[in-house]
Amino acid sequence: MSELSETTVEVNGHACRVWRKGSGPRLGFVAGFGGQPRWSPFLDALAQTREVVVPSLPGFPGGEGHHSLHTHLDWVLATRDLLVAAGLEGCDMAASSVGAGLVAEVAALWPRSIRRLALVAPFGLFVSTTEQVDPWAQTSNAYAALMCEQPERYAELNERPEDADPVEWALAQIRAVETSARIYFPLGDTGLKQRLPRIEAPTLLLWGERDRVLSLGYAEHVARHIDTAKELRVIEGAGHLCELDQPQAAADAVLQWVRQGG
């Protein structure tokens, strides 16, 4: 497995970090709520057999320029530009949570730009008949238990490295929450439901069994609106960010799904 490398690409005039590791067919991953402040065991598991490419969306750790994005169209175009700039055009893609809601848009609007798709609990819909927690009405110390079945996993991902500036590290975390609000506030509904039928890439929906943010009822709703080949797979012992709670199981599911494409 190759070493982790870091480059930056420009999106809308702002720098966005791109991490790469591993070798094999290329697989992109766009992180979920809180972003990807550090490399994770889930990404390492993917990188065993794939070249994993992890671009950072504007406003999430490693990505700048969220204040220059104002409309949902701006966000969708920025996501598309980021994936192209990171060399992910036509590749397999995985994405989680708030990132998955945007990658699903790219898959719907540029159907041939993604080969096979794995979405972990994507934002983008509001289903009034299911329970959806307000992720922006939270104190900062509530996020670990809200996002993960094992809160320590979320805490580990967000723990400040010794050499990081404490103020800037804290600000990056607050900024990531702000950015998710900027895209999805107040209900998470971006109208994605109407565009889900446009997705052509075979789509795996991965869901933490105990997702406290978006319930399994919401998952079934998402699945119903996807017309292409699809599968909903539930990861046991996991919350909203199931790739943090169960990195190996989540990575196995993603790799198995993309392998089916040959």
Next chain:
Amino acid sequence: MKTMWFHLMSYPHLPADFRERYSSVWVDLPGELFDAKLAHAMYNDDLDELQLAAELGFDAICVNEHHSTAYGTMPAPGLMASALARATRDTAICILGNSLALYNPPIRVAEEVAMLDCISGGRVIAGFPVGTPMDACFAYSQNPSTLRDRWAEAYELITRAWREPEAFAFDGRYTQMRYVNPWPKPYQDPHPPIWIPGGASAETWSFCAEREHVYCHLSYYGYKAARDGMQGFWREVERAGRDRNPYRAGYLQFVGVAESREEAMKLYKEPAEYFYGNALHVDPRYGRPAGYMTEASMRAGLKSQVGAAAAKSRMNMAVDKKAREIEAIVDNGYVVVGSPDEVAEQLRTIATDLNVGHLLLLMNFGNMSRDLTEYNTRLFAEKVMPQLRDLFSEWDDPWWPTGAGPAAAEARSA
């Protein structure tokens, strides 16, 4: 100095065990706690109290805007101001204020304030708050990441609408209008004075200083907590090359007057404890959504927390904001109580120390009865107000509505 009688209109009928049974006074408190029949009496009492304050010679009566809360039951301040404009003759009417980002299109504020200014004969002060997170981001679902940008755009639209003599097109990010042409125009030329309430946002200080608007520090924790905020504002005033005219600033203070301090402590114990126990009982998850504060303000706050203990924010360190019993409430300076002479002395000290010429007074707080409110207000008007009048008399107040005061009222009648 100007004395201004401010009404929050807190809902006074919360159950005694409210704090234990309910998680928040704001956003999601149950509607079943609201009794419309009691509210009928409450609203009419509140209006009577404001009218009484005008009759007793307070320079202004003040209303404000909050949503989904028993902390303040006035979601539509213009409605109250309208009733007061008809019921009073020469007192200034301060709307502090309309939360600009919550109006769609915001030109509605330009219209309502202009109407009120015409009805009152130029007695209106137009307050333009951003709004609390509870009001703006949760009760009204405004995006915390764009709220301040939206506010700034609304400010530009409204002030331009008041100035432009002809219809114009406005192509904003949040508001696009082909024809901006509010009728009526304000009575005051070009528009009522603009006052901006704030907490401790450096951006608000410099905005007020540069644009020559009054900065109002609305603190529920007394002048000790306000000191940093006011000093920050005066630094920005100096940086902008303006003078230190105390009428550039306003400051809110809870006050309870009685014949003696001992009696005041007895009389105001229940309403003060009701307010600090219930009306500020806000679920912290509604208190600071990410994006509500600017990154510059957050960075400044975080730096002060991360640095040495001595560098910690004095605002957060020097003042205990959790006091809920009368002794601590008074010791911390949240509420100024005492005999008329004691209150006058404290208020003179506060106003001088903070350099504020507009003193906003909360004299009905919590579940204070109508009788006690009237007693408090009368005693203040008769025995405290005369001791404050001369303060800052060397300064003019160009931020005061031109139609307020007996002379302007006489001129209108003529």
